[in-house]
Amino acid sequence: MDSRLGLPVNTLLDGSYRIERVVGSGGFGITYEAEDINLATKVAIKEYYPFDFGDRDSTMSVVPKSDRHKKTFQWGRSNFLQEARTLARFEHPSVVRVTRVFEANSTAYMVMRFEQGQSFEDWLRGLGRPPTQEELDSIVAPLLDALQMMHGENFLHRDIAPDNI
Template sequence: MTQSSQLTALPVGYRLAEYTIVRQLSVGGFSVVYLALDDADRKYAIKEYLPRNLAERNDEGMVTVPHELDRDAFNLGLKCFFEEGRILAEISHSNVVHVSNFFRANQTVYMVMEYADGRSLGRELEVAGGRIEERRLRKWFAALLSGLREVHLHRLLHLDIKPANIYLRRGGHPLLLDFGAARQTLSRRDKHFASMYTPGFAAPEQYEKDQALGPWTDIYAIGACLYVCMGGKTPQVAHERMSNDKLAPASKLFRHYYSRELLELTDQCLMLAPDARPPSVMTIQKRLLETDYSKPEPIPESAAAARKLVGWIKGLAGGRSS
């Protein structure tokens, strides 16, 4: 399917049930997300099931499956998407995106979610200069894991946790967005969806059809997020690590910036073997909430002196500009 997002997205002003489309928020290979208003002018994010490897939109706005051989895969994904929305609608937690409605229209399914002002963790990381201080990391991820634990208690997995899918409301309250359970179902069933998960954040078992997925799979992604928030690059793709592991441990790379406890926890989450990772989300949360943790290793004097010199030069530059 080579259609552009402009061709597949519903147009501005389109009336969808009791909602009016304002604009497109995002588009991917699996869905399109819109900003919409209801009749009382309340904002919502509406997610449309539209797997573009299988389906397209016709001139009347209907979602169609051009090739009959793709029909079963499309229907399976639709069923999983609908079930995902049903479960999320049952979850009421401040750190999990709330689904208020889901319905069928245009021969597909729509999920109506809360719309919150703020920005993604990925964007926050950019604003922070590529590294987030430990106190904030612990606070945000402990809260986020509280929501993820609730998701797991409902027997649902996220399967696509990454900085872009962690949203920070104004004030820093984290929100878990864009669940990928239905995406993953198609990925493991159909070769067309082999790249529907996010390389670097996806656990090794997500690449193997015969490997069981579980809470441990989301735990790997949490470790990858922590690693990136510490200043690391996106971790090496998991299935490549299985044959030639080149991922430098967080405890080695970031020992001058973060406590030993947080670094060891991050490395444990990123273990390739599921049973080597922390046993539960609650375990990670408890370790994040510990307040009596050791200080990072001191930065060598030469590095500290260099940082002071950079600060002094910046100060001089600032003085000239004023």
């Protein structure tokens, strides 16, 4: 994703969150590091931005690319909001806590704790050798525990990847 598609630095969302930088992106959204200006804390904000059928307009709104994409765009936004509300119910040390959901700029946002650190993918790249079984167990065991909890609530993650762990 071209980071220029993200919201500009210092954009204020919902009167409470100041965008600091783009952290990452995927096919359905952009994740930002932001500051909660009321609590003076760092947060992560995921924006629903489906690159295949959405665009950002001059007002910073995310809109369907065309009339033929409108239904798919709206369906995706609805699912994004439902997923965010479902994730907000989970309390597990291996699941990033969703603290708020809101709509603005014709799209949807979920606010999460900002977790400092590196992804599993970056850790593997920087390791310079194959990981030991003990190292893998220390990462995979908490992940499996979180998945078991989520699956017990009939929720499927659908985006487990080294860059998302």
